[in-house]
Amino acid sequence: MEIPPGFEVQNERNKVCLLKKALYGLEQSPRAWFGRFTKAMVSLGYKQSQGDHTLFIKHSSTGKLTLLVVYVDDMIGKLKYFLGIEVAYSKNGIFISQRKYVLDLLKETGKQGCRTSTVPIEQNHKIGSEESVPVEKAQYQRLVGKLIYLSHTRPDIAYAVSVVSQFMHDPRERHMQAIDKILQYLKSSPEKGLLFKREDTLTMKIYTDADYAGSITRKSTSGYCVFLGDSLVTWRSKKQYRVSCSSAEAEFRALARGMCETLWMKIILDDLKVKVDNPVQLYCDNKSAMSIAHNPIHDRTKHIEIDRHFIKDNLDRGFVITTHVPTELQIADIFTKGLPQGRFQDLVGKLGMIDIHLPT
Known part of the structure; x- marks a missing residue:
């Protein structure tokens, strides 16, 4: 960046200009712009979501809801195609x-x-x-x-x-x-995508799983997926940072990460005033991990004590209840390991993935 023409000072090579406000192109400019934009939206009656600061929400006295998501400074209107994502609407719901x-x-x-x-x-x-x-x-x-x-x-x-x-x-x-x-x-299968179905009532379900010591480094892989009603809304597959000493510990770490995602989703839904049936159903196929979650004292789990207290706190306040699910019904299995064709295709169907271009 150079001093604008007409503002140069002769024979002053070691002087710089004092910047009074953000200029276009500076590193801090986008943040400064967003801060000003936020103040403007709040002054117009919008509330900034605590779960996603780029989401602004306004509930009118007549019951109407306005949602504003800030990505760029362009108006998109009704979404059909955005950054490579295709959106289709039907009486059954929204397909992406x-x-x-x-x-x-x-x-x-x-x-x-x-x-x-x-x-x-x-x-x-x-x-x-x-x-x-x-x-x-x-x-x-x-x-x-x-x-x-x-x-x-x-x-x-x-x-x-x-x-x-x-x-x-x-x-x-x-x-x-x-x-x-x-x-x-x-x-x-290039056409496969997700259908978000229209539903009258919503329940939140989360499946968590882990593949114990499945990598060459013997680190486990966590996987979870969250359903709102019958629609898959968020998921994750990630190798754990530390080597777990048992399958129960690996599953427990996955359970904690999945619960964090659920809490974030609950914040978003509360901001939108979307009513979800309580409590959240958490499905795990490891009984030992579920036992650790409910047991406040366990000598073998002191090294994961923070996760243990975090999960126990959410169980005690009734936000979530744990339910054992047989391994063959564990949907999150698809996020933790490579699977044989039959098992893989079965779980893809349970995720709700479809091809709307295929004849029904």
Whole structure:
């Protein structure tokens, strides 16, 4: 940045201008603009959501609701296509997908004519830090970034994308082969997406699971998914930061992360004045982890004491109740490991993923 013409001071090379307000292009300018925008919205009667500060809500005296989400300074209107996400409306609800995004990705990578795969990642894969041939880091990182964005509407690839994203610092040929597997799977189902159904009453359900010591480093993978009514609204697949000493501990850590997501969702829904039946149903397939959640004193879990007290507090105040679910009915299993074709396709159906282009 240079001093504007006419404001230069002769023979003063060590002087700088004092900035009185944010200028376009400075690092702090977007934040300053958003702060001013927030004050303007509040003055107009909008309330800033505590769960998402870019969401502004206004409830009128006549019962009307106005929702304003700030992403850019453009008015979009009724959403049909936004940043690669396609939105369709019907009497059954709202359907979101990224069909064009998938097709463009296949074209970019030269996979339009590739053979297809019924799963995005192999069962019992052993993908870790490899000694195989290095691949171009920038290209690998770009592809993983695109897949991460795609996983925002494609929970069926969430686990596979979580795996390949762990090697962006030093990608190898084996890791690129794993990306190719994901692309082959996408080739078989580019139109798949999520349907948010119209429902009269809403219950919140959360499934949490963990794959104990499933990675080569023996760290476990947490997975959870949250349903509002019969619609999947949020999900996550993530390798745990620490090695767990037992399957119960791994499941317990996943349970805590899932409960954090549920609390955040409850804040958003309260801001929107959306009534949800209480308590939240939390489904876990590990009885030992559920026992730890209800037991306030346990010598073997002192190292996860914060998680334990956090979960126990929410159980005691009646926000959530835990229910044991058989492993074969554990939907979050799809976010923790590679699965055989039959099991994988069954869980994809339970996630509520459909292809609206297929004949019914």
